[in-house]
Amino acid sequence: MSKFHFKIDPASNQLKFQQLVDSVTEAVSKNLLQVGDILPSVNQLCKESELSRDTVFKAYAELKDRGTIESVPNKGYFVAKATTKVFLFLDTFKAYKEVLYGSFLENLSDNITVDLHFHHYNINVFETIIKESVGKYTKYIIMNFDHEHVPEVIKKIPTDKLLIIDWNVHSRETNSSVYQDFGQTLYQAFVTNIELVRKYKRFIYLYPEFTYHPKESIDYFKAFCQDYQIECEVMRNSKLLDIQPGDLYLMVSDRLLARFLDQCDQKKLTPGKEVGVISYNETPMKKYVKDGITVISTDFELMGRKAADFVNSGDPIHFCVPTKLKVRSSI
Structure with missing residues (x-):
């Protein structure tokens, strides 16, 4: 006799076959079904749960593809492995x-x-x-x-x-x-590289109106600039981005990083020379863009x-x- 009993949840937005797949997977993960246990036959599930044969076959086929169950001719469906x-x-x-x-x-x-x-x-x-x-x-x-x-x-x-x-x-x-950490590590990263920051007249943190980046980073950015007497600004309106020679920018948005690089091309400014940029969060491509974008990032x-x-x-x-x-x- 199968240990598994399935009931359709009529209030769920999930398709019936997916409900069956999830129900079997959950039963296996909770050890309610163990390796070797037999599952209800297709006919039994159709009768008990008012499912069509196509729905049951589709669910069992998905579970077989995942390796969760296997079928044995004339014997039925069995749990193949714990998931x-x-x-x-x-x-x-x-x-x-x-x-x-x-x-x-x-x-x-x-x-x-x-x-x-x-x-x-x-x-x-x-x-x-x-x-x-x-x-x-x-x-x-x-x-x-x-x-x-x-x-x-x-x-x-x-x-x-x-x-x-x-x-x-x-x-x-x-x-x-x-x-x-979005606070102290930011502060310390700038301290460690203070001479690079001092190459520039101003340090601007572009914190756009649409970002959800933790606000504590603003406090630590300001604290660093105050402690080391760096002229700074927190720019919250992304429409005001108008890069100027001598400015270093901290960016939390890759969308605005692209706009920054476009302005560099338009104004014939070279990142790392006339202007500087530090981008939040490493991505696979940033090391290749414009000979490399400096990033502050976790691993x-x-x-x-x-x-x-x-x-x-x-x-x-x-x-x-x-x-x-x-x-x-x-x-």
């Missing part, structure tokens, strides 16, 4: 997030599957997707953001299953975290690897990923 299902919730998908995601997948064990979602800093999307995910996954990897309702939303997830990555905002002491490959370690081992982790200034020709 762990992980919920990965990122803010947006940018080039440096691709590095993190690739490293995370590369370092996961073979029996682990990942569902990737994005919240785009929208609290309604954030809350809805987490509500729908609770109870369906073995581990939850989440990029938080600074919103007053985030703490009550993530409380729905058991702390031993939750890992906060990238931004440590609203993280509880009881849950795991793999994060970067996203290491962040992905540490997140995978949390999933693979199940052990709690609290790790601050180092942030460094990579000096290239643009400064």
Whole structure:
């Protein structure tokens, strides 16, 4: 007799076949189904759950492709291997997030599957997707953001299953975290490279109106400039960007970095000579653009690897990923 019983959730937005796939995967990850256990026959599922044969066959075919189940002629479908299902919730998908995601997948064990979602800093999307995910996954990897309702939303997830990555905002002491520092490390990176900063008359932090970059970076930027008597400005209106010789820019937006480089071409200014630029977050292409863009960045490959370690081992982790200034020709 099969241990597995499936019921359609009529309120779910998921297709019926996907509900069945997720239900089997969850049962295996929670050891409700173990290797060798038999699954209900196609006819049995059709009868008990009012599913069409096509729906059941499609779900079982997907599970076979994943290696979760196998079929034996005249005997039925069996659990082939134990799997762990992980919920990965990122803010947006940018080039440096691709590095993190690739490293995370590369370092996961073979029996682990990942569902990737994005919240785009929208609290309604954030809350809805987490509500729908609770109870369906073995581990939850989440990029938080600074919103007053985030703490009550993530409380729905058991702390031993939750890992906060990238931004440590609203993280509880009881849950795991793999994060970067947006304050003191920024300050220290500029101190270490003070002579390069002093090449320029002014240091301008372009913090555009559309960014969600942590605001604490502004405080540490100002503190550095004050402590070392650097003339500075925080520019919050991206439309005011009009680069001038002798200025050094700190950029948190790659969109505005492209505009900066366009203005360099138009005004015949060479990055690293007449003007300077430091870009936040390393991407695979920045080392090649204009003979190299200087970046201040955490190690996203290491962040992905540490997140995978949390999933693979199940052990709690609290790790601050180092942030460094990579000096290239643009400064």
